[in-house]
Amino acid sequence: MRRKPILLLAIIAIALIVTPQFQASPGGIGSTSDDSGCFCHTEDSGTEVSISGLPDTFNASAIYNLTITISNSDIAGATENANMGGFRLLIEGGTLDFDQTLVQVVEGGLTHTELGNDYRSWEVSWTAPADDTKVAEFILWGNAVNGDANGATGNSGDGYNGATFQVAGLNAGAIEETVDAQRAMVVLMSTVLLVLTLMGLAAMYVFYSQNPEGFNMGNFWEWLKGWLTTTDHKGVGLLYLNFGLLFFLVGGLLALLFRIQLATPMNDFLTEKEYNSFFTLHGTTMVFLAAMPLISGFANYIVPLQIGAQDLAFPRVNALAFWMLPGAAILLFAGIFSGQTGDITWVMYPPYSTSSGGGDMSANPGTTLFVAGIVMLGASSTLSGVNFITTILTMRAHGVTWMKMPLFSWSIFVSMFMLFLSLPALIIGVLMMFLDRTIGSVFFATNVGDPILYQHLFWFFGHPEVYVVVLPAFGVISEVLATSARRSIFGYKSMVYAMAGLGVVAFIVWGHHMLTSGMDPQLRFIMMGATMLVAIPTGIKVFNWLATLWGGALVFKTHTLWALGFILTFTLGGISGMFFPVAGLDMYFHDTYFVVAHFHYVFVGGVVFGLYAAFYYWYPKWTGRKMNEKLGMLHFLISFISYNAAFWPMHNLGIMGMPRRTHSYTIESGYGELNSSITIWVFIFGLSQLIMVWNLIYSRKHGEVAGPDPWGGWSLEWSTTSPPPTPSFAEIPIQKDANTEAHRDGTFMRGVKKLWMIGEKKEAKE
Amino acid sequence: MFMSDSLPPAGGRVMVSGEIPWETQYNQFMFWSIVVGLIVFVWLLYAVLRFRRGMVDESNLEKLEPGTFPKERDNLRLEAVWVVIPSILVAWLCLLSWTSMYDAWGNPPSDEEAFVVEVTATQWNWAYTYTEPLVIEEATDGLSYPIHVSVSEGTILVSTSTVDVNLTAIWTNGPANGQFNISSGLATLNTVVDMHEMFSLTITDEEGLQVYSYVRYAAQTSSSGEVYVPCDRTIKMTMNSERLDEADAVIHSMFLPEWGMKEDIVPNLETMLYFHPEEIGTYDVICAEYCGMRHAYMTGKITVVANPNSDLESCGGGA
């Protein structure tokens, strides 16, 4: 066992909990995150701090003269006008006026000057807030010093202490008891420990339920270690799937929370900051921690089986890519426990995302870690990209030629290639942002840098990214529909070309997200035209699926239903997408709920439905048992209906002009009714997902036993046992070919040849 | 920035009264959406109902066997159909959107022809500065005698066509204010008027009823989040984002839902919106680009006021 790394990790974690986070501030004031200051000195309860002159309740805009006093009988100040004490005062509410020679403002708080160091009391005048329904708060830290900083004892021998004073306005209600906030790091680490414990217990239960008699801790540890250290593509694939599903539920839970907030006008269920960080986390979680890991999970498990490889090209890199995800997740969520997580939306536009130091006007401090988390996700995706591209390029079994490769593998290949090519733009953008936040670089600073540059970088990644997640769903649907219709896919080769075409076009349309962003209008023209082109390859795919069904013998399994549902909702999402590249319409619809409706139709109705089909379709492959069809149908029916009932009205809200990312709306706006009904349907949708979770658990033991090929599919994964052995093929298989012609041209080549022949015939005639 | 600088970052359109500005184009796209949607859904429904297991002879279908690439199936003509027809449709839709592009971004008006308002967005407020004064005059309905007011730096002049009435004028100009009588159809008051401050004057008759009001918005800032613009003129909003206190300036977006347009307001880059209102009324201003905590509440109003020079009745002009 590797004790050393574990020990090291434990030490780091404990160190993070116990060490104060020290930040240097100008003026030599040390401050921790809660601004207590004075860490260069020691805390001493003998020091008393007080403010005299504070009223019991303040009158609006009245002026009060205050005296700040610190005292400590044990610490005598230095004689002869030398150092005696210092203070730091932070106020919430009102403004302060003072003698500038003795008192100064540093980092948003008041403190003594060099000269002011020679006293133990200071005078300031306070102008109360204009709003007398508020409660003003004074946080005061005082330090009694012995004045021998340069002498024998240095800064020791000084003693500081702090106190908080509250003054209510004349018309304020009773002062609420405020609970002292815990230190963020303590909360975070405790939560991580709690989550780990819970997950450990869950894993233990899973292991226990497999074989209750043979259970003991030793066995369990061996089994757990197997999972934690696995590099087998099937093991890593299942880890990815579990991880993705977990975060799908987390992201969904966040959505439910902010849907409650939106259910009624002028609601205050969540504060603005909470709302903003919840939808930020929701978007980022759904895209990066749910959809992408689920896709990676299927890719991991299925692609090597489909192309007849024993494992991925770099199994350890694969495991590394997975294990970066939990780290990234911790970074992303780090701030949430102290209410300070990133509130910068999933697109993270600077200068808001690089802003700090402006209190409520700036992004939450947790943004820095949030951005670091994104960098980590990028690293993880890059590794997977390299791995899959290499695997598919070099490890296809005999017979699995480019034009005989299952469409799911093709979709993963194109999607990983796109991810690999587009990620650098995101990583560069996000790293620059990280530097702007941490070391004060000025890439996106508003006076010298260019905030729109970030938008180009983000969307150069962001648009391909939406195809990265939707192409694998296309792949799944192609497999599922052909198998369910009990025949081969229509137009295999044009399907491949369409995917590759999407892969190319997707790179030149990023600007459609920025049509109103102040981008050069000429660039807007180009992006508009290019965007419309996307409809053509997408159309080819949809029509080929329909042609596959035509004349087939369709069997209705749960995965078939999801695939048919996918065609419906994805087509709707694709159609509403055509409204955005149009200048005259985008000027209205951009950043309204019409956009929210559109991308949920393609994300949920496209990606998630596709992944659900994949779950039902390949579940027998990794467990040896089918999922329960009755529960599956129920899940489909409830989800499909509630999904449409919830998301369709968002189009109407968009048409009514409701902007997205809004904490609330007025009663007069008339958005209330639709929003309430959306929230109700969303809850039904959310709860119905539990049916599938239950089905996944239940069927592992009680499902119908499946052979190697339960649905009658053709690709290589169905020729091995369920679950497959490790390594996945005892012997590298050979894929046979039912086509009699040695090489059959696809539609595309035949089209080209036809055109060519017209030319040749003409020549011959002449 | 990227290519040429010949076109400024701008957006705008002409609003025709009583019309949703994006409606025509929306309907065109809706029409084609329904056509495409119907084709797909009818096809899907028919295929699903008609070609189920047990309803077709399966021996004609390609066999699927594990480990064998099945017999391929395609059809050059069919596939050409769904490449060519969608391409034509896309070309047509492109053409449809092309026209709106020039309305939207093509021809920003010059400063001379337009009524220019400088917009300053902060977290989370709208402030407006006029570059030319805006005068709003309003006479009570059915007033039998016309009233004319003119203001210059040293004089306030009020004249009417009749000498029979006894009127009182009350004026304010920044901190200054005053009152005078108009008895013989003409009154001139010599006083210092600060032309950079808002000037307003109301005239009441003998019974104390208001018969006339005159408001002149000068080159001044309105930070109430409300702005007045004249009807039937091209309004050009030049927009900037400014910082407040310690925070950085951030991106906002001015969204005018009734006129169906928006354009981002980016720090360090002047963008603009232009429009030509043709109906008096009060309209919403919404911030559409996430700008921090109170983004949802960054709203305001634009009031379009009568323009006597207009020919349009909806603009308070005489037709």
Ligand code: HEM
């Ligand atoms: C449980 C189902 C879901 C519900 C109820 C839901 C609801 C919402 C709502 C109402 C918003 C708009 C928030 C706002 O603008 O104020 C939103 C934003 C978003 N959602 Fe979802 N969503 C769900 C599932 C998903 C899924 C599966 C994905 C992606 C795979 C997703 C991706 C996003 C993204 C990217 C945003 C934009 C966040 C931002 O504006 O920064 N959502 N969601």
Ligand SMILES: [Cu+2]
């Ligand atoms: Cu896009």
Ligand SMILES: [Cu+2]
């Ligand atoms: Cu905003």
